[in-house]
Amino acid sequence: MKYLKKNWRKLGFFLPFFLLIIFFLFVPFFQMFAKSFSTGEGHPGLDWYIEIFSKTSYLVAIKNSVWIAVCATLLGTVIDFFLALALTHSSKQKKRWYLSLLNLTSTFAGLPLTLAFITLLGTAGVFVLIGKNAGISWLANYNLYSLKGMFLIFVYFQIPMGTLLLLPAFQEIRKEWKEAALLMNCSAFRFWRKIGLPIMMPSIMGTVNMLFANALIAYTTPYLLVNNGVPLLPIKITDMFVGDVRQRPELGSALSIVMLLIMLLVLACTNLVKKFFQKGRD
Template sequence: MKNFKKNWRKMGFFMPFFLLIIFFLFVPFFQMLAKSFSTGSGQLGFSWYVEIFTKTSYLVAIKNSIWIAICSTILGTVIDFLLALSLTNAGKRNRRWYQSLLNLTSTFAGLPLTLAFVTLLGTAGVFVLIGKNAGISWLANYNLYSLKGMFIIFLYFQIPMGTLLLLPAFHEIRKEWKEAALLMNCSTFRFWRKIGIPIMMPSVMGTVNMLFANALIAYTTPYLLVNNGVPLLPIKITDMFVGDVRQRPELGSALSIVMLLIMLLVLTCTNLVKKLFQKGRK
């Protein structure tokens, strides 16, 4: 009985946090879920989901968001892994300087980031003009206001955050393991393939989940850059709630549920990969 009272007293300190979760996460989620199945006539149905998966504009938006999220996540994870690896081997002074730069660039988003990329790679951007004068065709014809052109912005989102997330994972790799591998004539590539990466796989998969979600829900910069010129799922969702012509919150809720299901699918896949690596280690 005494332990029960002590536990309740401890739980009392977390009550404000639990209330925040309930009112800011669970209540809006269940309201959104109910709206997504509402047909507008007081009945429940799948009409909004049928419209999403039969109308080309929504299918293209989902396809574009998944494509740019997957590509930026894969390439971003590779770059982040190499950057975090080099950072752990760097000197203390260089490490501090680079971490400060990562913290600075990770907060550089929204309108300032959009203006920076327009200045550099827009129609009359600095690099585009340099490409025209130097005769570099791919740079002179670079189109920032397209899906492929925006890829560099999404990749920019991934590098600072992914590197900062992977840095603690490299501290799990002990120097003694590397020294033992060298004594056994194990190459660096084989060490990372057999020992390093399997040990870091939970952290790597967690980083992949974060990067994918970060790219999938990115809204401000793409909206400021292309508005509805390039169909993307977050922009379509926002238009359903704050559209100037017609607001359709039920359809926006259904699109939000579809986005959530995509995230859950990716989370399931990464968990399966993590379990396969853990079984391989055993």
Template sequence: MFQNEKRKYLILLLPFALLILLFELMPLANILINSFLEPGTGGITLSNFTTIFTSDYYLMSIKNSLFVSVLSALIGIAIALLGAYAIHAAGDRMKKFYITTLNMTSNFQGIVLAFAFILLLGNSGILTTLGERWSLAGLNDYDLYTTSGILITFIYFQIPLATLLLYPSFDGIKTEYKEAASLMNATTWQFWSKIGLPLVLPSIFGTFSVLFSNALAAYATPYALLGNNFALLPIRISSMFTGDIVQQVELGSALSIVMLVLMSTMTVLSNSLLKKFRKGV
């Protein structure tokens, strides 16, 4: 009986395992192998990685990607914490409305998001035009096609995702905890620093890791805004595989491995910091 049940579960698992093999493991293995191949000859080499870490052209894309990813994740979490607490404190009807809205806006990214920001903050955008007409500082001469423009668009799609990931953690802060802290004459700062923050912090670390990876791999939005004119890892990788003149598959694969290592490193760091914090608490 047990063997029959086990066989049935394995059969049901087979399509999922096949999907993982075809679209996750095999492409990853192909990229990993290509990253160590010499362009043209096919010999084993480390020259692709040497080229990446000795060229300002590629180092700039790594630095820009790290800067935008870290900053957009931090700002997104800071704003999302307020939204998550608002959802926690809201009634059932408003909570459903907030969550529905967040689910909708969290999927509003890519080319559609870039087009929306061009309409709002582009050279002839609605807000830019109003800023010029009314001499509004910050809007009358705003340039969307810079690092700040990329950062704003990234923060926009980070906030709903971060809020959806964070708001369940506030449910762990029971009303009884607040009442007990109030009876002990604890201030609001003392409550959040000693009770609230330790309960929410695990979700913050996990959310930061997700947001960082989300921003680091984002391609459609920055490409729709700036094309190949802004140095980001996904844009550089894409240009290697779809070059107009010459494809550089080996170098593009090496860049992909670098991006994967950056994501993995951030995940490991987040988990290690969380473990240290839990031990300290």
């Protein structure tokens, strides 16, 4: 109370931010949470959750979203790690140019990104036609409008964000540590396995969380490409709220809670990995 009395003016500057969080995050979340348990009979129940885990269409959508999010996150993290590593050893001019490119590509999404991939890898895309003329079967038969075909787009999502998130982590690796390891005849692989990766693991796991969430909730580009042709969790959720035929906000709220639980499960797994590396480091 004494702290509040002394700093009430300073805290007043944060009041709009607190109100924004309350009215735009907490209030909608609790309304959605309560709606997911409403049955229309005046008492709460698990009817919507039972329907989600008993119908094949919802299970396939969850499976597809988790599969593509996990694979895109793992591959994206590996690519981002080596890109950030290469960027830390680049000159200032090259680093400035590449950072500008990353910032540009990170905002290139939605309809422009969809049209770009359709132009390149669509049914009559540039690369597909080149593959047909050159006799490259896998490129000639590339199906952008499938789950595996969209995988390349999801990986594209991950590269700008992941690289920008991992860049500060490489600054924690001091040159003195590398020099000391070199003097002790420690190979580069062993240095990164014993020293570099354990130190960077909190940042890497934080990046994994961000990339997984980014891939799991991706909606615009998959919707523009396949609409409901490929069942995905974000598209199913949106259809429950703005569907042309029938709107089911209660079921959509339950699907949203399931998506949130998936994110929390991944967060718990990454925290376990982080603690494991921290124990090994200690």
